[in-house]
Amino acid sequence: MKNLLYILSFLFSFGLFAQNDALFKQGNALYNEGKYAEAIQKYDDILSTKKHSADLYFNMANAHYKLNNIAPSIFYYEKALQLAPNDKDIKNNLAFAQNMTVDAIGVVPNVGFSKLFKNITNSMSFDAWAKATVVLVFVFVILFLIYYFAYSTGRKRLTFIGSILSLILLCVTLAFAFQKYALDKKDKPAIVFAQETQVKSEPNLRSEESFRLHEGTKVQVVDSVDNWKKIKLSDGKMGWLASEDIKILTAF
Structure with a gap:
């Protein structure tokens, strides 16, 4: 059967x-x-x-x-x-x-260590960082076993140094894996589909209008309340708009 x-x-x-x-x-x-x-x-x-x-x-x-x-x-x-x-x-x-979009939105630049750390984190996917961590775990275990059973002083020294380096790299890749996971979890991009939409200061029609957006603009969804989405622009501006006015780029 x-x-x-x-x-x-x-x-x-x-x-x-x-x-x-x-x-x-x-x-x-x-x-x-x-x-x-x-x-x-x-x-x-x-x-x-x-x-x-x-x-x-x-x-x-x-x-x-x-x-x-x-x-x-x-x-x-x-x-x-x-x-x-x-x-x-x-x-x-x-x-x-x-280039066909109406809204011209700037980008808040990342500088110094923050920019470097983010660039390194995004250089690989979460799966790639996780696989690198697993490989380094095996390398550490193998080098430690060779160190433990080795009789030669020179071999013990080399494998000890190698195991310590692999352990340090293991911790580094693990940290980047967790950071990448956190970034991916917060990353909820969406595209504005309404020809023009009002972005409100609060999730209701009676609230004050903060600014307007037009079709094609990319936003980040940071919160949801009923039929409203709180969005953030690349220049740091935030506000609420109707859920029906955007389409979220959901992952596969």
């Missing part, structure tokens, strides 16, 4: 893959013909099956960009970057799309 279920599951997955591949090719063909809205529909059909890829999001964003859909194009370029963070084509096209 289990074997039959495995076979049926495999056949279903294979059939879904073949269907999505056909839809992707159809979407690309429609895009090349200038039928961008129809291409988007094909790409949406693939997304409805919960299948994701950088290429799919990139093509989806390109189609929206051709239609001057500012917020969706930026949103899907950002989704593509989540899957391919080093892709230059995605970064370049995202920059073009961002």
Whole structure:
């Protein structure tokens, strides 16, 4: 019975893959013909099956960009970057799309040790830091065992020094892993989809307007109350806006 279920599951997955591949090719063909809205529909059909890829999001964003859909194009370029963070084509096209936005928001610069620490932390993913920590644990254990059972004074000295260095590096990578985890947990980016939205000082319609944002602007969600989201801009400004006015770039 289990074997039959495995076979049926495999056949279903294979059939879904073949269907999505056909839809992707159809979407690309429609895009090349200038039928961008129809291409988007094909790409949406693939997304409805919960299948994701950088290429799919990139093509989806390109189609929206051709239609001057500012917020969706930026949103899907950002989704593509989540899957391919080093892709230059995605970064370049995202920059073009961002040039269409109205809001000009500065960035609070990180300087000195804070900037260096953040850059090092973000140089690798949490999984990469965790794997480096595990490797160093094995290195430490092996070097310590060699030190413990070695008879040669020179070998004992070298392995002792090596084990101490690996232990120090282990603590460093572990600290960066926890820091990266904390940063990722707080990172909740979203894109403004409303053509224009009022950012309030408090999460209610009667509160004072702090400022306004327009479609395509990227924000950080820092809190939620009912149908309101507290957002923070790259220049440090904060406020509340209606949840329906933004779309969160949820992780996969």
